[in-house]
Amino acid sequence: MNLANIRAQFGYLKNNPQEIYFDSSATFLKPLIVSRAEQFYYEHINANPHSFDYQNAYQSNQILSQTRKQVQTFINARSEQEVVFTSGASFGLNQIAFGLRDYLNPGDEIFVSDLEHSSNLVPWLVLAQEKQLVIKEIPLTETFAIDIDQLSKMITPKTKVVSFAVMSNTIGISNDVKKITTAIKQVNVQTLVCVDGAQSVGHQKTDVQAWGVDFFTFSAHKMYGPFGVGVLYGNQNVLETLKPLVFGGGMSESVRVEPLKYQLTPLPVRLEAGTPNIAGIYAFSKALDFINEIRIETIHNHELKLKKYAQTKIKAANLNSELVFYNLENDAPMLLFNLKGVNPQDIASFLAHDYQISVRSGAMCARLTAELGFKISVRVSFGIYNTEKEIDKLVEGLKNIEHFLDHIL
Known part of the structure; x- marks a missing residue:
């Protein structure tokens, strides 16, 4: 190097x-390849990807699709349908929490740790108040890593979600996601494992399939990319259950007022209402190129x-x-x-x-x-x-x- x-x-x-x-x-x-890409998009392409009517619009859709495939490879998702573009990890975590609103019932348990970033804490607290859920603390070892043995003993049939970061943004301890997920699923296979990867994704290898997680979120700007772009990964089976946090253009196939009826598009577009930050997504693709070149x-x-x-x-x-x-x-x-x-x-x-x-x-x-x-x-x-x-x-x-x-x- x-x-x-x-x-x-x-x-x-x-x-x-x-x-x-x-x-x-x-x-x-x-890196310059990222900052210049965003400028290039506005000066040479500048098309909304929700159209194929002219060449630059077609190119914008190609950028969206190709970058999605890049992310799929980078995190080792099974399918590009499991990759949802967001504005950042915070939006992704909110989409998960409030997208599960109908799945959660009073008395259900949500586990989080003392080291979580507010983005992986406040949404669950707000949802807990709204739905009368029980928030429980993930036990930590003396080195502030998740205590897997103790956590396993605390999981019950009422435990619906365990949400934690791969790497803390303060102490910086790295958790063994695969071991934690395996331990949780052995006790209650229905428990959803939500992982905040914002602090880890630009520093160490990510493999959502090997880890067996249900959700994984991160931001492009924490991996040499632009601000305003993020990714929500979800195992397709559970991603299908999420109710969109935002509704609007691009994610509805049909809408009728009388009789009242609407149908959402398939994943991942159904969770991507509105015009995406396509210039940022193009710049993000260059950030992925930068990381992949260095490794x-x-x-x-x-x-x-x-x-x-x-x-x-x-x-x-x-x-x-x-x-x-x-x-x-x-x-x-x-x-x-x-x-x-x-x-x-x-x-x-x-x-x-x-x-x-x-x-x-x-x-x-x-x-x-x-x-x-x-x-x-x-x-x-x-x-x-x-x-x-x-x-x-x-x-x-x-x-x-x-x-x-x-x-x-």
């Missing part, structure tokens, strides 16, 4: 040469190397005696930490002002982490474009973290 050649493909790095971008868990930088395994290994390097440098500088690291020992391509008595935002501002290092601070939309010992923190996260030299500068900044107020006073 030629890292210099890879970095040269990112316009952001060229236009911000002094910045060290360590916020990939929030969103990846976009997801290469990306994963590079990020793992960066994490191990960061672990070594942090320990050598004895930073873990001054800073509280929550995930220093795991393999996640991120670091989560605090300095006791200091607001994380002050640390992030210090790193940005004095070292041109962009990191994120706050709750990271994981609203229940206070029960795990922290509510807000600083998060450093890596991508394929990051280097060991950039980690050296981060360590240098953390060595001088006691000066965090200097640029304010």
Whole structure:
């Protein structure tokens, strides 16, 4: 892997040469092949795909179909009919939750964990209030992974959904999705397994068939793609049961007012009402090309190397005696930490002002982490474009973290 050649493909790095971008868990930088594709679509094609009446309209439909097939291959779905385009993982998770409204009854159980992003928590809580469902917490181990043995003992005939992330956006622990799904199905084969893949899909291999999950969601912008595009995968048998969250153009085959009657189109279009973000979908196809050319395994290994390097440098500088690291020992391509008595935002501002290092601070939309010992923190996260030299500068900044107020006073 030629890292210099890879970095040269990112316009952001060229236009911000002094910045060290360590916020990939929030969103990846976009390679030029992605940003240029979106512009190309508007300047050369610019057609709504809900028509075949002229050449560019036909081309737009081809883009939609070809990108769907790309996604099918990337996540190893059985059929392209199982791939639904959305605006992002949040919409996909809402479509799942509220699409199951008629399937769920008072007293049914929904399992979620304390580490879930708000997008995989709030929809289930709202639905639970509406339908009088029972929300239960997925048990976690001391390392914050899902405790499979304990979870298996908690599953009952009333357990209708277990929803969790492959990788937490805070602690970053990776869950063994296949083992978890197998354990759940062995106790109650009717329990639906919903998986949030937003944080994992751009970092490690996804295989929805091998995992045996019922639903899987993710966002393109967390895998070097554009904003405003996402994917909802569903095993076709259960995807058929989802009631659309949005109704409109493109997803109805026939509509009559008297007598009142309508018929929806087959999957996946029945869950894609309205005009899709086709320019974004075209750019997404280029993001998939980018990842496939490098290979997801290469990306994963590079990020793992960066994490191990960061672990070594942090320990050598004895930073873990001054800073509280929550995930220093795991393999996640991120670091989560605090300095006791200091607001994380002050640390992030210090790193940005004095070292041109962009990191994120706050709750990271994981609203229940206070029960795990922290509510807000600083998060450093890596991508394929990051280097060991950039980690050296981060360590240098953390060595001088006691000066965090200097640029304010």
